[in-house]
Amino acid sequence: MSSYLLKRITTMLITIIGVSILVFMIIHLIPGNPVNHILGDYATEESIRELESRLGLDRPITVQYLSYMANAIQGNLGTSFITGYTVVEEIMNRIPITAQLAFYSIIFGSFLGISIGVLAAVKKNTIYDQLAMTLALIGISAPGFWIALFLILLFSYQLSIFPISGYSGFYSLILPSITLGLGTAGSIARMTRSSMLDVIKQDYIRTARAKGAGAYRLIFQHCLQNAVIPVITLIGMQFGYLMAGAVVTETVFALPGLGSLIVSAISTRDIPTVQGLLLFMGSIIILVNFAVDLLYTKLDPRIQYE
Amino acid sequence: MMKNKFGLISLFIVLLLVLSGCTEGEQSDSKEGSREVVVGLVSEPDSVDIHRTSSTGEANTPLYDTLLKQDFEGNIVPNLIADYEIIGDGKEVIFNLKEDVKFHSGKPVNAEAVKLSFERLVESSPFSTNAGDIDSIEVISEYSFKIKWKDQFAPFFINLTTSFLAPIDVSVLDENGEGFEKNPSGSGPLKLSKINRGDSLVYEPYEDFNWNDGGPGFDSVNFRFIPDEETRILEFKKGNIDVLLNVPYQYIKDLEKDSEVTIERVPGDVLSYLGWNNKLPIFQDVKVRQAIAMAIDRESIIDNTLNGEAKAVFGPLPKAAFGYSENIETMARDKYTRNIEQAKNLLAEAGWTEKNKDGVVMKDGKPFAVELWVDDDPANQRAAQVIQNQLMKIGIKINIAVKESAVIIEQTPKGAHQMLLWSFGWPDADVLNFLLFGKDKSKRLHYENEAIYSLLDKAAIEMDQDARLKLYEEAMEMLVEESPFVPLYVKENITAVRNFESFVVHPINGSIEWQDVKVKE
Numbered sequence: 122m123s124s125y126l127l128k129r130i131t132t133m134l135i136t137i138i139g140v141s142i143l144v145f146m147i148i149h150l151i152p153g154n155p156v157n158h159i160l161g162d163y164a165t166e167e168s169i170r171e172l173e174s175r176l177g178l179d180r181p182i183t184v185q186y187l188s189y190m191a192n193a194i195q196g197n198l199g200t201s202f203i204t205g206y207t208v209v210e211e212i213m214n215r216i217p218i219t220a221q222l223a224f225y226s227i228i229f230g231s232f233l234g235i236s237i238g239v240l241a242a243v244k245k246n247t248i249y250d251q252l253a254m255t256l257a258l259i260g261i262s263a264p265g266f267w268i269a270l271f272l273i274l275l276f277s278y279q280l281s282i283f284p285i286s287g288y289s290g291f292y293s294l295i296l297p298s299i300t301l302g303l304g305t306a307g308s309i310a311r312m313t314r315s316s317m318l319d320v321i322k323q324d325y326i327r328t329a330r331a332k333g334a335g336a337y338r339l340i341f342q343h344c345l346q347n348a349v350i351p352v353i354t355l356i357g358m359q360f361g362y363l364m365a366g367a368v369v370t371e372t373v374f375a376l377p378g379l380g381s382l383i384v385s386a387i388s389t390r391d392i393p394t395v396q397g398l399l400l401f402m403g404s405i406i407i408l409v410n411f412a413v414d415l416l417y418t419k420l421d422p423r424i425q426y427e
Numbered sequence: 428m429m430k431n432k433f434g435l436i437s438l439f440i441v442l443l444l445v446l447s448g449c450t451e452g453e454q455s456d457s458k459e460g461s462r463e464v465v466v467g468l469v470s471e472p473d474s475v476d477i478h479r480t481s482s483t484g485e486a487n488t489p490l491y492d493t494l495l496k497q498d499f500e501g502n503i504v505p506n507l508i509a510d511y512e513i514i515g516d517g518k519e520v521i522f523n524l525k526e527d528v529k530f531h532s533g534k535p536v537n538a539e540a541v542k543l544s545f546e547r548l549v550e551s552s553p554f555s556t557n558a559g560d561i562d563s564i565e566v567i568s569e570y571s572f573k574i575k576w577k578d579q580f581a582p583f584f585i586n587l588t589t590s591f592l593a594p595i596d597v598s599v600l601d602e603n604g605e606g607f608e609k610n611p612s613g614s615g616p617l618k619l620s621k622i623n624r625g626d627s628l629v630y631e632p633y634e635d636f637n638w639n640d641g642g643p644g645f646d647s648v649n650f651r652f653i654p655d656e657e658t659r660i661l662e663f664k665k666g667n668i669d670v671l672l673n674v675p676y677q678y679i680k681d682l683e684k685d686s687e688v689t690i691e692r693v694p695g696d697v698l699s700y701l702g703w704n705n706k707l708p709i710f711q712d713v714k715v716r717q718a719i720a721m722a723i724d725r726e727s728i729i730d731n732t733l734n735g736e737a738k739a740v741f742g743p744l745p746k747a748a749f750g751y752s753e754n755i756e757t758m759a760r761d762k763y764t765r766n767i768e769q770a771k772n773l774l775a776e777a778g779w780t781e782k783n784k785d786g787v788v789m790k791d792g793k794p795f796a797v798e799l800w801v802d803d804d805p806a807n808q809r810a811a812q813v814i815q816n817q818l819m820k821i822g823i824k825i826n827i828a829v830k831e832s833a834v835i836i837e838q839t840p841k842g843a844h845q846m847l848l849w850s851f852g853w854p855d856a857d858v859l860n861f862l863l864f865g866k867d868k869s870k871r872l873h874y875e876n877e878a879i880y881s882l883l884d885k886a887a888i889e890m891d892q893d894a895r896l897k898l899y900e901e902a903m904e905m906l907v908e909e910s911p912f913v914p915l916y917v918k919e920n921i922t923a924v925r926n927f928e929s930f931v932v933h934p935i936n937g938s939i940e941w942q943d944v945k946v947k948e
Contacts, residue, residue, distance in 0.1 A: 153837045154833075158836060159481060162851065206609075273657075273661060278664075281665075285665060287626060372654050377623065377624060
């Protein structure tokens with residue numbers, strides 16, 4: 122187990138370094154630079170050069186990268202060129218909202234997706250199955266902004282149950298979490314159904330049924346527990362999609378999370394903020410997937426990492 | 428196994444509680460009985476520090492009071508400055524401040540404070556050029572100071588009416604000269620009480636501001652940033668927002684049906700124009716440039732893309748700017764009111780006589796096809812499509828390319844564009860010099876004309892305002908004739924409000940006049 126852990130941690134570190142190089146290259150390669158944004162229409166050649174020098178943008182790109190990484194290792198992700206806040210401050214200000222949103226979405230999406238998936242598998246080839254899979258398809262294919270507006274119009278504007286936008290605690294995150302969770306639920310439902318159908322065919326299920334196991338015990342203890350491994354993998358992978366989906370959801374619901382921050386940072390070419398955020402988000406996704414891998418051993422004792 | 432599951436669930440719950448506790452819920456769902464004003468805006472200003480931001484707006488300018496101001500007729504009148512005296516040839520001016528004004532920090536707005544503020548402006552503001560080439564600032568007495576320029580700088584007095592040059596209290600800066608964005612101190616009507624990054628800025632009325640009788644008509648102002656257009660409108664319709672700035676055009680009629688809602692319309696000071704890279708060979712012939720100007724129907728663009736909520740402009744300056752001339756506007760209107768036949772004749776005279784199978788005019792076997800850059804604003808993109816259609820009527824083919832603003836700002840000074848749909852706004856005609864047509868300053872239009880350089884340079888140092896106006900008129904006459912760009916329109920600033928006894932928007936600059944705002948009891 123310890124050699125496995127060491128191997129995984131090394132791979133994680135290499136991946137994070139790869140992510141950092143990729144992010145650094147992309148942000149420097151796309152047209153548009155922060156100096157022009159800061160100085161706006163009134164920039165002169167002299168003021169552009171002076172500001173580039175002050176921000177360290179006139180140094181060779183490799184020097185910029187190495188200096189950035191040396192600081193990043195010490196927890197210093199730099200200071201925003203535009204707002205004057207440190208990137209760590211910006212992340213700490215906004216991570217609670219995005220983390221809660223991602224967390225509630227995963228909970229909602231997993232609960233709904235697994236429920237629908239189990240129902241579809243147990244009632245295979247019936248109207249319930251078709252209905253469940255149609256719902257899953259809608260969840261996957263409906264655009265996030267459309268679902269968000271539909272929910273706002275119905276539950277906030279017409280019924281006044283939830284606030285329309287902004288953050289005011291748990292209550293204000295229910296609609297955004299449903300918006301974000303529906304897409305995840307669709308994918309999880311399809312995966313749960315297919316995995317359950319594989320397990321249902323197994324001999325030990327037939328044996329359990331022959332021994333008189335009740336329907337509830339058969340489905341949830343014997344089938345679902347064994348069918349859940351690929352679903353857990355999918356949930357881990359969905360975390361990355363949730364981070365991307367949060368950009369749209371946070372914009373529509375005016376939530377001050379990481380998603381809305383990254384949109385404004387990219388449009389202003391705020392290099393330290395974009396780099397810091399993408400590195401942070403990339404690291405979180407890698408860590409979540411690592412945690413998911415470790416979870417397998419808990420869910421299925423037959424899995425052992427050597 | 429059961430124990431593991433229980434542990435996992437407990438961990439989730441703890442994590443959930445920790446996260447919920449990390450961020451306070453700031454907004455209240457109901458504001459009944461309060462005198463809070465909630466203002467809905469599209470985006471957060473990048474900074475509340477006026478020397479650092481490149482985006483001023485309602486959310487950060489009320490922190491600052493200006494040294495001079497424009498009254499509702501557009502005259503420049505005293506504000507923090509009681510009076511000033513121009514000395515000798517105009518390179519030196521003595522300013523006398525009012526004596527009873529304080530910053531939000533409680534420190535006096537005196538000559539020393541204003542000097543330090545100007546020094547920081549020159550050092551760090553993107554708008555430092557609008558203070559002119561300052562040689563020295565000398566404190567004469569507690570409330571008098573003298574500014575000496577290397578050359579006369581006539582636009583300075585109008586520039587002093589903008590927040591960019593308003594005094595800030597530098598005593599609140601930390602030892603590194605930083606931290607103003609977290610603890611700003613100006614002398615404007617609103618004092619910052621809370622920053623919720625990405626969400627809102629909350630202000631309270633500044634008690635020592637020069638309020639009307641009865642004091643401020645509100646207890647607090649909450650600027651909420653809601654980027655999505657639909658969400659912003661729904662918040663306003665639901666009554667959670669009292670002031671909706673920049674109402675999207677397609678919703679105006681709907682909001683006007685609500686008897687509780689008032690729509691305030693003020694002509695903006697930002698002029699949208701169709702420009703091009705004048706250095707490109709295809710735009711060298713003045714007849715080509717005039718033909719393009721003559722092919723444009725501004726009213727059609729305004730009706731089809733802005734629901735009629737804009738004023739057509741033919742001359743180089745918007746009405747709100749000092750230097751605007753009704754004579755020039757009339758002259759340009761007479762010359763460039765849409766005339767397709769004449770435009771076609773001009774193109775033919777310039778040698779664009781043949782046509783290819785698509786109806787595009789050709790010269791020396793090459794079709795007149797150019798790329799038009801436009802930003803990601805949907806209204807601008809619709810305008811670009813109308814222009815594309817109008818220019819096709821005279822055989823000019825336009826290919827529209829949507830670019831991010833950051834790309835347009837970076838690439839156009841390098842001359843990477845052919846045509847662009849862009850805009851500018853400044854209260855003084857000096858904008859023709861420092862932004863549009865000055866020597867080595869024509870970043871978007873790349874227009875070179877020694878006679879115009881000379882006139883604009885002379886106007887910038889002419890301290891006699893009447894003589895200065897004449898110089899600008901002369902320069903604008905040449906610009907109308909030369910047609911190096913096509914001024915299009917000035918959009919209306921449209922604000923929807925409800926629940927006010929009194930709500931006033933400045934008719935020239937469009938800003939909210941907070942001393943005249945009174946919430947309905």
